[in-house]
Amino acid sequence: MIATALTTVVLAVLAIGAALAAWQSRRWLAGRPATVGVVTGLRALPGRYLVDVHHVVGRTPFNARFHALVAGGFLAALVLLVAMGVAIGGSRILWLLLALVLAIMLAGALMVRHRRRVLRPRELSQGRFARLPLSLLGFSGCLLLVALDQSLGGVMPEALALVLIAVAGAAMADLVWGVWKGPLKHAVHGALHLAFHPRPARFHDGKGRDTGLKPLTFAPAEDARTAEPGSLGVERPVDFAWNRLLGFDACVQCGRCETACPAYAAGLPLNPKKLVQDLVAAMDSQASDAAYAGNPHPGRGVGKAHGGAALPLIGHDAMIHPDTLWSCTTCRACVQECPMMIEHVDAVVDLRRFQTLELGAIPGKAAVMLEELRATDNPGGRALARRWDWAADLSLPRLPAGGSCDTLLWVGDGAFDLRVQRSLRALVLLLRRAGMDFAVLGEEELDCGDVARRLGDEATFQSLATRNIATLNARRFTRIVTADPHALHTLRNEYPAFGGSWTVVHHTALLLELITTGALTVTKPVGRSVTFHDPCYLGRYNGEIEAPRALLDAIGVERREMLRSGLRSSCCGGGGGAPLTDVSGERRIPDVRMEHVRETGAAMVAVACPNCALMLEGVVGPRPEVAEIAELVLAATETAR
Amino acid sequence: MTDAAMGNVAVLLSIGRHPVSGRSRRAATDAQALEMALALRPRRLTAIHAGPAADAEALRAYLGMGLERLTLLVLPEGADPVEALITHLRHLAPSLVLTGRQAEDGESSGMLPYLIARGLDAAIVPDVVRIGPADTPDATYGKADLVQALPRGQRRALTVTGRLIATVHPSAPPARASAFGPARRGVIEPVAAQAAADLFLSDCEHRPWRPKPKLMRVKRGGSALDRLKAATESKSGKGQLLINPTAEAGALAIYDNLVEQGILP
Known part of the structure; x- marks a missing residue:
């Protein structure tokens, strides 16, 4: 009787849950088609969950433990209950086993309750999620009593047992029917998202990292009038590919992205969790963000946004305000932290592409910059020859078409800036000191297109990329060295899609190599306390966090680490065209980062990116010194005269 | 409207x-x-x-x-x-x-x-x-x-x-x-x-446009009236006109002018 009642309740709840999940799937299946390897994806799913997801979840051990206990106990209990109902029937051993897994789940549920009721991290969403501990405790606690009682032979009055089963059934319904809109949605959608992920190469079974933006394919000009919607970026939710929509739907609102986001920390109107939830809510036909129960986009309340699956996403009264879209620095901190492997930056860039390519709705100075970039191939609208003004006395060798050299130095657009010119001079002097065979492109070097691409101007990016690739492919060299991680990322990871593949090295890696091979000798160790600020496009985009640190150690600094460093470093605010779109917040992003530097007590912060140098040097008031790493190496390898 | x-x-x-x-x-x-x-x-x-x-x-x-x-x-x-x-x-x-x-x-x-x-x-x-x-x-x-x-x-x-x-x-x-x-x-x-x-x-003859070089001037002190006059009055007849000078003569004139303006010691 008890066993029958129990398994009937469980099977009914599961069947309804499956029906709800199937009904919900039409929301994300409405997206544009995408090519995915269904079989390979499903086969890779367990590995991706156990390795890649666990790697992210394990960064907060307490959460990892309760998740293992709750999810493991819950799934094992469901398997046992279904097995009892379908085939085996209740035996005392099985009841005892059930009691054991429920006890494990109960322990996890108590940890969940502790987190939600006692620790109360502010990034957690409330609303539907506030009931989570109650449902978990209700299900595991009530059934634990029933299972223990049954394994002892059933001393409990039958009526009480049925009441306990009813309570457990209600709690389970709250959990399982959560595939509709509640907490358990992430289990089903997360698993499918892992299998059909739009960037399978980012997992350990691929290259382990996949950060380059995917190119848009432009139809020939004569077909432009008949181009399908979504071909120039995303306007409405249905313009996303279905597996991207599925990815947003996997969001469990844990808020890890929120704590990592530099824009959110500075009070700019962007909360990556809310951004993803806006996209999730907008998949419904009559959508509003009123049900969202987490922290809002700073300075913007909740409940005012309205939209729908076939309505524009961006607008002053739409789901996402333009200021939110243009606050993003594309630093990937959210992507790095997301346990559901959601690709926030891809979504931001796709939305920006439509705004820029179709509407021309680019805020602030960004529109002026793009127009100058189209007319002169550099963002400042200056003559390309002036890129080399700082090197007038250095007589840099130029590499003509058909020529060859060992190392090609790509200086980037920082060369137009007085501050960056100082560090470029230091780098050139170091290459000379080490006796390197290097050359530069001279006036043939154009802007690499990084900022244009992050601002959504894919057309200008592709125009610059194809011309730069033609220039580079007409010359022979062993490798390209650059001091600009943005150029490094673009040349290394995004140009291959257009036919340019070379070895691209960051100058920190090169300088380390020169010191370890003895081409440069450290004569005057720095001896000061220095903290290293990782550039996003070197660290998170390219995984290079060791070389700059080894280089700093080699020149004898007392190295200190910020709380956020390496792959979890916090952005300076200079990426993704954010200094151009210039959305205002409570503070400036570099001021927040300088706070992190101050916390280490270091006298100096070393940077390895022209944007970081400019952003951090722009912090006013007394602050630690900002030094480009090449400048430090130059001073440390000074030879006696 | x-x-x-x-x-x-x-x-x-x-x-x-x-x-x-x-x-x-x-x-x-x-x-x-x-x-x-x-x-x-x-x-x-x-x-x-x-x-x-x-x-x-x-x-x-x-x-x-x-x-x-x-x-x-x-x-x-x-x-x-x-x-x-x-x-x-x-x-x-x-x-x-x-x-x-x-x-x-x-x-x-x-x-x-x-x-x-x-x-x-x-x-x-x-x-x-x-x-x-x-x-x-x-x-x-x-x-x-x-x-x-x-x-x-x-x-x-x-x-x-x-x-x-x-x-x-x-x-x-x-x-x-x-x-x-x-x-x-x-x-x-x-x-x-x-x-x-x-x-x-x-x-018409087509030629690339070249901005007219600006004469560099060191701002000097003086009363507010002097500075207003210096900023608003147009002066003429000052300076030295060299027609087809030799490179040395031109460079010397520029050098002397820079010294006079206080830009070079």
């Missing part, structure tokens, strides 16, 4: 030239004129360019601002566009013609709007920064309020009746960005036009 007041607007668009790279682009004040025309939301908006068909691709930057079509009066290379424009505008009979104050290429004399105004027997108001139909209650057909830019940031309000040609000042509202999608989809409609060769232009 009612439709009746600004029913039929024409915008004359030229092909600009970037001052540094020399590349074709949308001309800055013409783009502002188009922006002003689009903001008026007229019942009929005609954008016109007169020139060789080979240069038409550069016009797509205007289409990217949200124009669906643009009329191209096809002229042979080096032809004077004025007559062709007057003929076409007579046929269109717009109540308002907008254009930039000066082209960025060709003769760039700024005369074209005046010649067209004479040809159409229309009023001309140069350097307009704002335009709208008269907001008096009895606004009649073709009556418009204008704000005109004068030197040193001054503004003058005008009311104009009848057919009007207005040129747009650089301090007018900035032009919206040009977007790639609409620029590619927009249609350029070629219309054959008659034009005479521009004899004046073919006589």
